[in-house]
Amino acid sequence: MTGSEAAPVAPEPAQAPEPAPAPEPPLAAEAVVPEAAPEPAPQPERPAAVDGAEQAEAPAVDESLAQPVPSAEETAPDAEPDALAEQPLGEFLPVEGSVPATSHLAPTPPHPVVLPAGDQASEPVAQQQAVITVPGPRTAASVPGPAAPEEAPASDPVELVQSADDLDTRAADQEDRQDRQDRLNDANDLNEPHPADELTGPTEQDQPGPHARLDPHARQDPHAPQPLQGPQDPHARQDPHDAHEPHDAHEPHDAYDPHDPQETSTAPVAEARQPTGPAAPAYDDAEREAVLKVMRERRDVRNGFRSDPIPHEVLLRVLEAAHTAPSVGHSQPWDFVVIRSAETRRTMHELALRQREAYAKSLPKGRAKQFKELKIEAILDTPVNIVVTADPTRGGRHTLGRHTQPQMAPYSSALAVENLWLAARAEGLGVGWVSFFDEREMVRALGLPEHLEVVAYLCVGYVDEFPEEPELMQAGWSRRRPLSWVVHEETYGRRALPGEEPHDLLAETVAQIRPLDAKALGEAWERQKRMTKPAGALGMLEIISAQLSGLSRQCPPPIPEPAAVAIFAGDHGVHAQGVTPWPQEVTGQMVANFLGGGAVCNAFANQVGAEVCVVDVGVTAELPSTPGLLPRKVRPGTADMTTGPAMTREEAKQAIEVGIETARDLVAAGNKVLLTGEMGIANTTASAALIAVFTGADPAEVTGRGTGINDETLARKTEVVRRAIDLHQPDPADPIGVLAAIGGLEHAAIVGLLLGGASLRTPVILDGVSAGAAALVARAIAPEVLAACIAGHRSAEPGHVSALNKLGLRPLVDLDLRLGEGTGALLALPLVQSTARAMHEVATFDSAGVTEK
Numbered sequence: 108m109t110g111s112e113a114a115p116v117a118p119e120p121a122q123a124p125e126p127a128p129a130p131e132p133p134l135a136a137e138a139v140v141p142e143a144a145p146e147p148a149p150q151p152e153r154p155a156a157v158d159g160a161e162q163a164e165a166p167a168v169d170e171s172l173a174q175p176v177p178s179a180e181e182t183a184p185d186a187e188p189d190a191l192a193e194q195p196l197g198e199f200l201p202v203e204g205s206v207p208a209t210s211h212l213a214p215t216p217p218h219p220v221v222l223p224a225g226d227q228a229s230e231p232v233a234q235q236q237a238v239i240t241v242p243g244p245r246t247a248a249s250v251p252g253p254a255a256p257e258e259a260p261a262s263d264p265v266e267l268v269q270s271a272d273d274l275d276t277r278a279a280d281q282e283d284r285q286d287r288q289d290r291l292n293d294a295n296d297l298n299e300p301h302p303a304d305e306l307t308g309p310t311e312q313d314q315p316g317p318h319a320r321l322d323p324h325a326r327q328d329p330h331a332p333q334p335l336q337g338p339q340d341p342h343a344r345q346d347p348h349d350a351h352e353p354h355d356a357h358e359p360h361d362a363y364d365p366h367d368p369q370e371t372s373t374a375p376v377a378e379a380r381q382p383t384g385p386a387a388p389a390y391d392d393a394e395r396e397a398v399l400k401v402m403r404e405r406r407d408v409r410n411g412f413r414s415d416p417i418p419h420e421v422l423l424r425v426l427e428a429a430h431t432a433p434s435v436g437h438s439q440p441w442d443f444v445v446i447r448s449a450e451t452r453r454t455m456h457e458l459a460l461r462q463r464e465a466y467a468k469s470l471p472k473g474r475a476k477q478f479k480e481l482k483i484e485a486i487l488d489t490p491v492n493i494v495v496t497a498d499p500t501r502g503g504r505h506t507l508g509r510h511t512q513p514q515m516a517p518y519s520s521a522l523a524v525e526n527l528w529l530a531a532r533a534e535g536l537g538v539g540w541v542s543f544f545d546e547r548e549m550v551r552a553l554g555l556p557e558h559l560e561v562v563a564y565l566c567v568g569y570v571d572e573f574p575e576e577p578e579l580m581q582a583g584w585s586r587r588r589p590l591s592w593v594v595h596e597e598t599y600g601r602r603a604l605p606g607e608e609p610h611d612l613l614a615e616t617v618a619q620i621r622p623l624d625a626k627a628l629g630e631a632w633e634r635q636k637r638m639t640k641p642a643g644a645l646g647m648l649e650i651i652s653a654q655l656s657g658l659s660r661q662c663p664p665p666i667p668e669p670a671a672v673a674i675f676a677g678d679h680g681v682h683a684q685g686v687t688p689w690p691q692e693v694t695g696q697m698v699a700n701f702l703g704g705g706a707v708c709n710a711f712a713n714q715v716g717a718e719v720c721v722v723d724v725g726v727t728a729e730l731p732s733t734p735g736l737l738p739r740k741v742r743p744g745t746a747d748m749t750t751g752p753a754m755t756r757e758e759a760k761q762a763i764e765v766g767i768e769t770a771r772d773l774v775a776a777g778n779k780v781l782l783t784g785e786m787g788i789a790n791t792t793a794s795a796a797l798i799a800v801f802t803g804a805d806p807a808e809v810t811g812r813g814t815g816i817n818d819e820t821l822a823r824k825t826e827v828v829r830r831a832i833d834l835h836q837p838d839p840a841d842p843i844g845v846l847a848a849i850g851g852l853e854h855a856a857i858v859g860l861l862l863g864g865a866s867l868r869t870p871v872i873l874d875g876v877s878a879g880a881a882a883l884v885a886r887a888i889a890p891e892v893l894a895a896c897i898a899g900h901r902s903a904e905p906g907h908v909s910a911l912n913k914l915g916l917r918p919l920v921d922l923d924l925r926l927g928e929g930t931g932a933l934l935a936l937p938l939v940q941s942t943a944r945a946m947h948e949v950a951t952f953d954s955a956g957v958t959e960k
């Protein structure tokens with residue numbers, strides 16, 4: 108690790124007005140010695156100043172960053188990059204005059220990324236699944252010897268060259284353009300600025316960027332100085348209106364020509380009738396633009412209604428538009444009840460209020476706070492309310508299309524609602540759809556015929572203005588999902604926009620991971636210095652707040668709330684080797700417990716206001732569908748790693764993708780921090796094996812007692828780990844291969860959660876030993892993933908200590924926990940939130956009139 112990497116995370120000298128993002132090593136040295144740091148903070152120390160034997164209590168930090176002035180030895184090109192990171196915990200002493208730092212802000216790429224051959228081909232999921240016999244549970248006593256692998260490993264791996272040209276990033280690009288069209292606010296959109304925009308910045312042209320660093324060909328010398336930060340001026344890149352518009356292929360066309368092969372599907376349809384004569388004409392540009400405009404600018408309005416009456420002819424036009432909607436079998440199942448009576452509206456308002464309260468009670472605290480601020484209806488603020496119903500009996504029993512899909516009747520009425528909504532927007536009328544009703548209660552309250560279904564309750568009126576973005580987005584409740592996430596080519600999972608090659612979810616995610624933003628980091632250090640407290644007095648929390656700033660590109664950073672813990676559950680074939688006294692079915696039973704709210708993680712999540720999201724990525728038992736459970740089983744448990752690979756490479760990758768998609772969903776749903784959690788009986792065995800491979804430690808050093816095992820079982824577990832590694836000889840340069848050989852499905856999913864979180868610039872708080880193991884895998888795939896990672900706690904498992912050391916992550920909480928489920932991460936959440944809140948709320952010396960020393 109080099110000084111230039113370390114520099115951006117350390118506070119710049121008091122004399123320097125601007126942070127020096129990637130200075131020469133001598134400057135870097137200056138930059139990290141703050142003028143005012145009188146007290147030795149609880150911070151890491153250079154090894155030179157350490158007497159290891161006496162430092163057992165010191166905090167766990169990779170000093171390669173804590174020590175920002177690299178010695179000649181450390182910067183020597185042939186030095187092992189992680190050698191310094193492998194110092195055991197507790198070997199670091201506070202250094203006078205420096206602020207604690209942690210090397211995860213300056214990760215070193217350990218290996219080129221290797222993905223399985225054919226990864227880019229994205230075969231349909233069903234075809235990718237290999238049939239693997241999962242051995243049934245055995246007793247602890249029956250420990251078979253190693254056997255031949257059950258399966259040959261997948262075909263030769265190919266190296267993924269992660270340059271912007273090679274990865275399919277055009278989808279995101281098209282999204283950017285779509286955003287421009289939609290006049291969306293970039294800050295609230297999940298779209299990243301196009302990677303190419305970033306790569307053309309002046310600093311990244313001169314220095315190897317994150318992609319170059321991942322490109323094995325570009326990284327001849329892994330020890331060469333590597334920049335941590337992006338371009339000097341991130342704001343220059345945040346405006347997607349800037350430059351880089353050579354993507355005409357996706358710009359709106361002047362006239363659509365169905366015979367232009369560029370514009371049509373390339374797959375011929377055998378029976379298609381040969382076209383004769385010209386196709387029906389499209390709208391002209393202005394007409395089309397008007398249609399698209401009304402869709403873009405339609406809003407679900409709750410705020411800013413006016414009491415102005417709606418003229419009859421205006422309301423008539425709106426209802427006529429609704430009545431022209433498509434409907435199943437042309438059954439036109441809708442009716443519109445126009446309500447103006449204040450009394451009826453008051454009754455409906457009462458009903459909605461009650462439902463609102465019930466919903467608020469069901470929310471995690473972090474969400475409930477946000478919900479309290481939201482206006483969810485405008486029943487009393489609007490002159491007209493319209494109830495849209497569906498009559499499921501209209502048209503008789505033979506209504507075309509309703510035979511197999513009875514829900515087509517309410518769907519049809521929903522289309523009438525959309526027509527109404529668009530027509531209202533064109534009239535300058537706002538519409539808000541209120542869904543806080545018990546449908547049957549509403550039917551009775553309104554005296555509607557009992558056979559009707561209520562599809563929508565709409566509040567309609569003139570408004571002061573139409574918000575530019577959905578009100579829920581403006582309130583931070585949710586974020587917009589890019590189109591490229593939801594368009595699949597031919598089969599689900601082959602994501603591609605029309606005219607694009609299908610993009611690989613993992614490669615796309617990795618390509619979007621960026622280092623911390625140097626400008627925001629610099630601002631964070633500057634702000635920490637001006638806050639009314641002695642410099643460095645918040646110790647490690649100052650570093651976390653700077654990390655949050657660099658990650659979000661904002662100073663102060665957003666408060667990481669609401670939070671969600673993703674608990675990935677999976678089973679392990681290695682359970683058959685007697686590595687744990689607990690039966691395998693406990694995994695599924697604990698999943699039920701999580702969903703019922705009875706586990707430790709539930710209590711902790713309630714305490715800190717986090718949502719618990721449970722994901723079945725590979726539980727052996729079939730789990731009944733339950734609210735709160737995401738059914739994402741890649742396979743029912745892994746195979747026994749001592750007799751063959753735990754899973755195929757494709758399965759490992761699928762499980763990673765489950766994690767990526769979980770991160771996307773949770774972030775799009777408005778969560779501002781993610782926490783890792785897991786459940787899987789025997790998973791500490793897989794964790795130990797992963798950690799041994801990535802740290803190079805002997806299995807005896809990193810294998811622990813998990814749920815609590817005796818010496819005999821521990822000895823057996825250690826030998827199991829050793830045998831599995833001997834059998835597979837996993838190559839840490841091939842992280843997916845390692846996962847497939849000796850990992851768990853929940854480990855793979857956590858890898859995806861970390862990569863997904865990092866790609867969305869969302870912090871992820873790591874829990875215990877499985878998260879540590881997964882972070883090692885994730886770092887081997889994308890070193891800069893660590894920019895998003897915060898170590899929540901230090902577990903009692905010895906392997907966790909080794910993993911954190913290797914990662915250079917310093918845990919926030921150290922309470923000898925050895926549970927998992929996300930419990931340690933949940934306990935750390937308030938610390939992370941506190942540091943961000945301090946950045947927002949603590950006065951500066953100037954503003955508070957406090958004299959500086």
Ligand SMILES: Cc1cc2ncn([C@H]3O[C@H](COP(=O)(O)O)[C@@H](O)[C@H]3O)c2cc1C
Pocket residue numbers: 686687689693697785786787788789790791792812813814815926927928
């Ligand atoms: C009742 C119960 C609840 C748990 N919650 C988390 N774990 C934790 O223990 C398991 C790993 O330990 P080992 O490798 O020794 O089996 C994982 O499921 C982990 O989440 C639990 C374990 C049990 C038994």
Ligand SMILES: O=C(O)c1cccnc1
Pocket residue numbers: 791812813814874875876877902903904907924925926927928
């Ligand atoms: O610390 C952990 O993460 C842990 C320890 C024991 C069992 N399961 C998880």
